[in-house]
Amino acid sequence: xxxxxxxxxxxxxxxxxxxxxxASALSVAGCTTTASREPVxxxxxxxxxxxxxxxxxxxxxxxxDGAKEQAIRAGGIExxxxxxxAWRKEDKDLLFVSAGDLVxxxxxxxxxxxxxPTIEAMNMLDLRASAVGNHEFDxxxxxxxxxxxxxxxxxxxxxxCQMGPDFKGAKFTYxxxxxxxxxxxxPFIPGYKIETVKGVKVGLVGVVLQDTQSVVMASGIAGxxxxxxxxxxxxxxxxxxxxxxxxxxxxxxxxxxxxxxxxQPDCANLKGPVVDIAKxxxxxxxxxxxxxxxxxxxxxxxxxxxxxxxxxxxxxxxIAMQVDTARDRVTGLRVENVVLKPGDFPADARMTAFMAxxxxxxxxxxxxxxxxxxxxxxxxxxxxxxxxxxGSLIAxxxxxxxxxxxxxxxxxxxxxxxxxxxxxxxxVAAFGQAQAVLPFGNTLVVMDLTGAQIRTxxxxxxxxxxxxxxxxxxxxxxxxxxxxxxxxxSRVLDITLDGKPLEAGKTYRVVANxxxxxxxxxxxxxxxxxxxxxxxxxxxxxxxxxxxNIEGQGASLAPAAPRIMKAQ
Numbered sequence: 001x002x003x004x005x006x007x008x009x010x011x012x013x014x015x016x017x018x019x020x021x022x023a024s025a026l027s028v029a030g031c032t033t034t035a036s037r038e039p040v041x042x043x044x045x046x047x048x049x050x051x052x053x054x055x056x057x058x059x060x061x062x063x064x065d066g067a068k069e070q071a072i073r074a075g076g077i078e079x080x081x082x083x084x085x086a087w088r089k090e091d092k093d094l095l096f097v098s099a100g101d102l103v104x105x106x107x108x109x110x111x112x113x114x115x116x117p118t119i120e121a122m123n124m125l126d127l128r129a130s131a132v133g134n135h136e137f138d139x140x141x142x143x144x145x146x147x148x149x150x151x152x153x154x155x156x157x158x159x160x161c162q163m164g165p166d167f168k169g170a171k172f173t174y175x176x177x178x179x180x181x182x183x184x185x186x187p188f189i190p191g192y193k194i195e196t197v198k199g200v201k202v203g204l205v206g207v208v209l210q211d212t213q214s215v216v217m218a219s220g221i222a223g224x225x226x227x228x229x230x231x232x233x234x235x236x237x238x239x240x241x242x243x244x245x246x247x248x249x250x251x252x253x254x255x256x257x258x259x260x261x262x263x264q265p266d267c268a269n270l271k272g273p274v275v276d277i278a279k280x281x282x283x284x285x286x287x288x289x290x291x292x293x294x295x296x297x298x299x300x301x302x303x304x305x306x307x308x309x310x311x312x313x314x315x316x317x318x319i320a321m322q323v324d325t326a327r328d329r330v331t332g333l334r335v336e337n338v339v340l341k342p343g344d345f346p347a348d349a350r351m352t353a354f355m356a357x358x359x360x361x362x363x364x365x366x367x368x369x370x371x372x373x374x375x376x377x378x379x380x381x382x383x384x385x386x387x388x389x390x391g392s393l394i395a396x397x398x399x400x401x402x403x404x405x406x407x408x409x410x411x412x413x414x415x416x417x418x419x420x421x422x423x424x425x426x427x428v429a430a431f432g433q434a435q436a437v438l439p440f441g442n443t444l445v446v447m448d449l450t451g452a453q454i455r456t457x458x459x460x461x462x463x464x465x466x467x468x469x470x471x472x473x474x475x476x477x478x479x480x481x482x483x484x485x486x487x488x489x490s491r492v493l494d495i496t497l498d499g500k501p502l503e504a505g506k507t508y509r510v511v512a513n514x515x516x517x518x519x520x521x522x523x524x525x526x527x528x529x530x531x532x533x534x535x536x537x538x539x540x541x542x543x544x545x546x547x548x549n550i551e552g553q554g555a556s557l558a559p560a561a562p563r564i565m566k567a568q
């Protein structure tokens with residue numbers, strides 16, 4: 001669906017009795033009338049899951065035939081800024097919104113400075129509202145409030161207000177209608193915002209996935225309850241209407257997947273949580289802008305349009321929403337996903353200058369060499385059994401860093417590995433490239449688990465919605481098989497440590513990052529570990545130190561023998 005950017009002229013919304021009398025040279029006491037009004041086109045641009053990717057990154061387009069095309073560089077804040085600048089020349093009233101995860105899991109250029117550069121850049125782009133994503137809670141509720149309101153009182157004092165002495169916070173509004181403060185029974189932050197565009201009051205209501213508590217640190221969201229997304233949106237609508245909202249747009253940080261091309265209009269094969277959310281919404285909501293699943297799609301769900309723009313600024317969704325102003329209803333929607341490639345639009349000079357200053361401020365830290373790799377890149381993509389070369393490498397690294405306190409087995413969650421480990425000339429990996437792999441700043445926790453608990457832990461890999469599970473990456477010396485034909489709860493076979501069968505009643509010392517240690521990513525068995533030691537050691541520091549120690553070893557960083565095996 002190609003977006004039309006033609007904006008029809010709008011007649012005055014209503015003529016009062018006095019105005020009508022002047023216009024007609026008549027005066028009729030007590031009369032009221034409504035002038036006929038033409039539709040108005042509201043143009044929106046939406047992104048989601050930007051994750052502080054201020055620079056372009058690798059993107060693999062999908063052809064019209066569904067085949068993957070040659071990878072390109074796309075996204076980054078300068079490409080987003082250039083596109084918005086061009087589109088605002090066509091419509092100065094364009095409304096820029098986000099469906100969450102603007103920050104968190106960010107590359108070093110943003111995360112070095114507590115993601116303040118990304119917040120500042122979004123301010124420069126006149127972002128008006130964003131649903132809160134789960135990653136906005138990565139550093140806890142206190143840091144999310146600081147990012148909204150500004151200031152330097154942060155749980156990350158070594159990073160906050162280091163780019164500049166005074167952080168003002170976001171000029172846009174974070175929205176979370178379904179996040180309730182248990183102490184007050186009210187939304188933790190605003191649930192909605194009303195923007196007036198060409199005389200039309202556009203109600204923006206935002207929610208985050210209800211399952212946020214399973215994908216963020218439990219300690220960071222203490223006292224917050226995450227409710228049903230659709231119920232929260234529907235609950236907000238009457239109040240938004242009372243405050244004059246003419247039309248309602250839902251910003252939903254939850255998503256789905258589809259086999260359809262990201263550019264295909266009116267796709268009908270969307271699956272996943274956002275479909276159920278969309279089906280339960282009040283009929284007044286015709287447009288759902290989604291996120292979280294890092295997919296691109298333009299789908300139709302029971303007559304509603306549900307969109308998503310991939311991730312990292314690779315895509316932007318352009319939306320032309322036609323509004324019948326006489327009846328306050330959306331009468332047409334045209335949507336288009338656009339790949340944002342550097343150079344496709346004239347540069348935004350202010351953003352180019354801003355990025356130059358951020359890069360110069362960050363340059364020394366980012367280019368610091370870490371180690372020469374035997375081969376590069378080291379991939380995070382898993383094989384059929386669920387094992388990835390990079391995942392194994394990280395599990396080995398966290399184990400090596402904690403052997404001195406008794407650790408025997410290292411675990412790493414796949415969701416914590418955000419990028420392949422890349423390298424520059426001569427296969428030398430720089431700090432910025434290593435940090436892009438592990439951007440969360442997690443610390444390592446060592447604990448005791450029995451053999452029976454470790455078996456339970458491994459069985460929990462199939463608790464997620466993914467048919468292939470959410471596979472933990474494991475350290476050298478630990479191995480097992482699993483059988484997809486067996487029922488969930490009894491799939492794991494032949495667990496060994498250093499060649500010996502794991503004993504159910506024996507205690508083993510394991511290490512994982514603090515997110516996993518609190519039961520994150522649907523692994524509650526970790527939270528039951530005893531004799532816990534909070535090492536305070538960053539996973540990134542353990543990783544870079546390990547890379548230095550094994551520098552130049554072998555022809556490949558991939559494990560010599562499989563650790564996770566799938567029964568045939």
